[in-house]
Amino acid sequence: MLQNFKIKPGIKQIFRTGRWLRSRFSKGVLILLYHRVAQTDHDPFSLCVTPGNFNGHMEYLRNYTHPISFQEMLGSFETGELPKGAVVITFDDGYADNLYNAQPVLERYHIPATFFIVSGCIDKSFWWEDLTQIMYQPFSLPNQLSLTIQNHAYTWKMNDSGTPARRNLFKSLFQLSRSVPTGERTHLLKELKAWSAVTDEQWQERRPLTAGELLELAAKACLEIGAHTVNHPLLADLPLSGQEQEIIESKFSLEKLLEKPVISFSYPYGLNSDYTSKTIFLVKKAGFHLACSNFAGLAGRKSDRYQLPRLWIKDWDQTTFARRVNRWLAG
Numbered sequence: 001m002l003q004n005f006k007i008k009p010g011i012k013q014i015f016r017t018g019r020w021l022r023s024r025f026s027k028g029v030l031i032l033l034y035h036r037v038a039q040t041d042h043d044p045f046s047l048c049v050t051p052g053n054f055n056g057h058m059e060y061l062r063n064y065t066h067p068i069s070f071q072e073m074l075g076s077f078e079t080g081e082l083p084k085g086a087v088v089i090t091f092d093d094g095y096a097d098n099l100y101n102a103q104p105v106l107e108r109y110h111i112p113a114t115f116f117i118v119s120g121c122i123d124k125s126f127w128w129e130d131l132t133q134i135m136y137q138p139f140s141l142p143n144q145l146s147l148t149i150q151n152h153a154y155t156w157k158m159n160d161s162g163t164p165a166r167r168n169l170f171k172s173l174f175q176l177s178r179s180v181p182t183g184e185r186t187h188l189l190k191e192l193k194a195w196s197a198v199t200d201e202q203w204q205e206r207r208p209l210t211a212g213e214l215l216e217l218a219a220k221a222c223l224e225i226g227a228h229t230v231n232h233p234l235l236a237d238l239p240l241s242g243q244e245q246e247i248i249e250s251k252f253s254l255e256k257l258l259e260k261p262v263i264s265f266s267y268p269y270g271l272n273s274d275y276t277s278k279t280i281f282l283v284k285k286a287g288f289h290l291a292c293s294n295f296a297g298l299a300g301r302k303s304d305r306y307q308l309p310r311l312w313i314k315d316w317d318q319t320t321f322a323r324r325v326n327r328w329l330a331g
């Protein structure tokens, strides 16, 4: 299933820069953020990197950078001996393709990684993928949608079932869904399923890991499991009690399943506006050793360990990936 990747002569210069970077710079650690390693028709959130490109990324990292784990990163912050060209690989959400398409490549290149899991979605489905399935099903949708969400009445008119109308409605529904309490979101999705008459057939390739698959992933050498809340809410929009529940329960349920401590966390969505200083306090209080955000930068000794920057990796070919990684590592 994985393509063999051949190095093109045109990118020799970029590779030379990579070698140079590894020998010269130790300004900080570049933490990479992946979600899925898969090929799909609908990727409205730009979550997918194809298996071929992912192989190209890992090949480059192994040959021209210094991939390390979070443990090694924290250790190097303590000693002050930061490896040159250090990178940490992370995955958010916990898609099944992480086990089948990413893990074998990580193993091939001996690259450590941390997987942040939405604990309440294990063995179930991701609500945003349910929404994608409803909105991007191949059949036409009814012309009007009326919903009441958090005591507000909404009506959308769809004059046609073409892509722009669907995309706009999808965007609105996603924004509304991520801010409502879990019970209301479940109810909303049920209403949408009935409205769209979508079949219950799962989009298998978009599913989360099962408990068994997560245990398989966690058992691999150099792979770490972190928490990413229970339901992937927009934490900043939840009351403090709701935030605390999402943070603590994800840690507890993963620890119960894995029978080992879960010490790293990543904020859903992860921009500064998606969590607050109180969220950070709750993450510290829950006993996590570090937390990752979703804005680019280098992590250094003086960085806030509870807001570590990450570079969101898109479906770039190896040349583009190498150029972007080099740019960040060079500071």
Ligand SMILES: [Zn+2]
Pocket: 092, 093, 228, 232, 267, 268, 269
């Ligand atoms: Zn996420």
